Amino acid sequence: MPDTLTLDPRLSALLLRAEVDAFNTAYCAALDAQKLMEWTEFFTEDAFYSVISRENFDSGLPVGLIHCEGRAMVKDRAFALLKTAMFGPRYLRHMVSNLAVEAPRADGSFEARANYIVFEVLTDRPDARILQVGSFLDVFRRVDGALKLASRRCVYDTLLVPTALCIPV
Amino acid sequence: MPDTLTLDPRLSALLLRAEVDAFNTAYCAALDAQKLMEWTEFFTEDAFYSVISRENFDSGLPVGLIHCEGRAMVKDRAFALLKTAMFGPRYLRHMVSNLAVEAPRADGSFEARANYIVFEVLTDRPDARILQVGSFLDVFRRVDGALKLASRRCVYDTLLVPTALCIPV
């Protein structure tokens, strides 16, 4: 088997891209299955996580619908949501595409972005509706070899949001 | 050209993933083009194919909207649909993302999953509507070198379904 270090750099980039793609797929699967505690494991200890409107983001306003500094805050939020059972009576389904992964910096961290849709199906409505459309703006870092989110900003295009949108994305 | 056997195992995994991705793209293109007989060729002779609600699937209920054991049943269904011309007056468009491919077992078969959306455009309505959102839960197997579906369960999130949903996904 060829040594990793001798890999064509374009193949290394391809492998990293595939790793991020698999990360996002697992991340979305955890949210779609409502496994919120598992979801928090996708972040570093000092992770930044926010859900913010495209309008505010473009204007440089830091005010977001969700704003967490550190995984402890992410866990608090997940725990609160599980207690209120807000998650229960709906099905969610994430679709991610248009993934772009930047070249890693000297410390191994790197930026990435992707577009997402979140569909919601309520138990008393026949149709799937589009809950949110937007972009993940990410910084990834390796912790013990595994990719983790050091920062994920979910920038959504929809300007008004129903109450249900306070769920993580 | 390097021998396939000496490929970095991560590259082998990447190639397999790309092969499944291409398979799903061709599978969806056949359905979108209403080439139902071509569509049946994506299955093994003993294939299992079902379209089932997430609610029933999560409860372990086997009852699905469509339930086919063996390609002969899949073909029967396709043939019946072509005769009723149910397919005709609408356009369908599949979008697949969030693909995850598991490592092959000793016999070469492997599991995979992906999320899908099916859009429908009726000839007398201006807008595209979301016909179905859900997940493919698959088992692939090689037949004469080519990938085939030994099992595909289409688990849809939408709870109520219009009549038109009896079409394959």
Add this chain to the structure above:
Amino acid sequence: MPDTLTLDPRLSALLLRAEVDAFNTAYCAALDAQKLMEWTEFFTEDAFYSVISRENFDSGLPVGLIHCEGRAMVKDRAFALLKTAMFGPRYLRHMVSNLAVEAPRADGSFEARANYIVFEVLTDRPDARILQVGSFLDVFRRVDGALKLASRRCVYDTLLVPTALCIPV
């Protein structure tokens, strides 16, 4: 580092597919950010660009909503749109999936296709709506090493279209 020429051809195909995927992601990002002049750089000088209904396309009718022969026409269109400020009061978001890339011909050009969704969010409406669903039917060519679109036909499934649809896709 292994020489490119000695790459397993399946890996070469994978790299090309990744390059097209990155191209489409950058192309969509330019449109979503309303950077229309940047968008025109994705085409060759003699590029063909059209937006045409699936109905007309399937019937072999060349009549499209947008029809540009050469990048000069593409630029004219972009410039006109920027002046009318039609782009302003809405957010767009593209999602691309189901990418298929054909093997390059002797001259290095090759065909590709993909499915797309364009979401639109109007500033005075709370929800994202589906502006267009369809397929990119493409011919790519290399210019000074970089991929460019020699031809892109955007074949949309939706049969009736609001005025806003005169924007590029």
